[in-house]
Amino acid sequence: xxxxxxxxxxxxxASSGIGREIAIEASHLGASVILIARKKExxxxxxxxxxxxxxxxxxxxxxxxxxxxxxxxxxVQKTGKISGFVHAAGIEMTMPFRNMKPDYYEKIFGIxxxxxxxLARIISKKNYLDESGGSFVFISSVMGKFGKExxxxxxxxxxxxxxxxxxxxxxxxxxxxxxxxxxxxVVKTSMVENMFASLPDSSVEEIIKQHPLGLGLPEDIAHIAxxxxxxxxxxxxxxxxxxxxxxxxx
Amino acid sequence: xxxxxxxxxxxxxxxxxxxxxxxxxxxKALEGFDSxxxxxxxxxxxxxxxxxxxxxxxxxxxxxxxxxxxxGMEEFED
Numbered sequence: 001x002x003x004x005x006x007x008x009x010x011x012x013x014a015s016s017g018i019g020r021e022i023a024i025e026a027s028h029l030g031a032s033v034i035l036i037a038r039k040k041e042x043x044x045x046x047x048x049x050x051x052x053x054x055x056x057x058x059x060x061x062x063x064x065x066x067x068x069x070x071x072x073x074x075x076v077q078k079t080g081k082i083s084g085f086v087h088a089a090g091i092e093m094t095m096p097f098r099n100m101k102p103d104y105y106e107k108i109f110g111i112x113x114x115x116x117x118x119l120a121r122i123i124s125k126k127n128y129l130d131e132s133g134g135s136f137v138f139i140s141s142v143m144g145k146f147g148k149e150x151x152x153x154x155x156x157x158x159x160x161x162x163x164x165x166x167x168x169x170x171x172x173x174x175x176x177x178x179x180x181x182x183x184x185x186v187v188k189t190s191m192v193e194n195m196f197a198s199l200p201d202s203s204v205e206e207i208i209k210q211h212p213l214g215l216g217l218p219e220d221i222a223h224i225a226x227x228x229x230x231x232x233x234x235x236x237x238x239x240x241x242x243x244x245x246x247x248x249x250x
Numbered sequence: 251x252x253x254x255x256x257x258x259x260x261x262x263x264x265x266x267x268x269x270x271x272x273x274x275x276x277x278k279a280l281e282g283f284d285s286x287x288x289x290x291x292x293x294x295x296x297x298x299x300x301x302x303x304x305x306x307x308x309x310x311x312x313x314x315x316x317x318x319x320x321x322g323m324e325e326f327e328d
Binding site for chain 2: 096150197198201
């Protein structure tokens with residue numbers, strides 16, 4: 001039996017990058033995946049790379065918080081109760097602190113933090129959660145622990161995410177839900193490509209140099225995510241797992 | 251946008267000690283202009299003109315006039 005057989009797993013940010021790779025890998029390990037993202041074309045491209053199964057795709061803006069519970073209800077009606085959740089949706093913002101505005105923080109926190117916590121809260125309800133419990137995985141960032149110029153909002157949002165899983169792990173242990181955060185360094189995704197385009201070449205070179213093993217690939221993160229989703233990780237909760245090619249070793 | 255408002259807003263965004271700008275000012279030679287300043291200029295162009303530029307595009311900019319030409323001279327009036 002494959003390690004994720006009989007597990008239904010909700011994945012946000014599934015239209016590209018890390019979310020897409022986790023969806024693909026989870027499907028190959030036997031999971032049915034429920035993919036959520038805004039971009040229809042990206043979701044379709046992910047869907048086409050899944051191993052065949054009872055997968056569902058929802059094109060939705062996860063910051064429309066009132067739409068999240070109906071979406072989860074629909075998913076449970078179609079595939080059965082949920083035993084895994086991955087919040088991989090996230091946006092990046094590189095902006096000098098002096099030019100930040102309150103709505104920039106609201107936007108980044110809405111996607112990176114609030115939508116993930118709200119989905120976790122909904123999925124943890126007994127109507128939606130598998131009787132055997134569940135595993136929630138939040139894709140945070142090493143930037144939630146280490147500062148970087150121009151990234152006050154991003155760092156704050158990822159630090160909030162990393163902290164929240166600890167409180168969540170304590171509260172949800174009674175429901176047999178494990179909550180963990182993965183803290184990647186810079187991973188080659190379309191989001192990072194866009195970020196690099198907005199930075200001077202010297203800054204890009206510096207970021208690459210800060211990763212002794214080079215930049216990561218989405219599958220480097222997906223391998224750990226599927227492990228945390230599996231029962232092999234049954235004694236791991238409240239943990240922050242750093243995967244950063246040596247970024248934080250220096 | 252009136253040119254004098256453009257100079258004033260740009261200075262405010264960059265938070266530099268310089269108090270006067272005009273078309274001939276060499277932006278990169280201004281004291282305190284650094285890699286974060288490039289990001290400020292990108293944010294400024296997006297916010298004020300709805301135009302998104304990359305750092306590579308801004309690397310070619312030397313004077314304030316170069317920046318105005320990148321934004322589009324039709325956006326400015328005396």
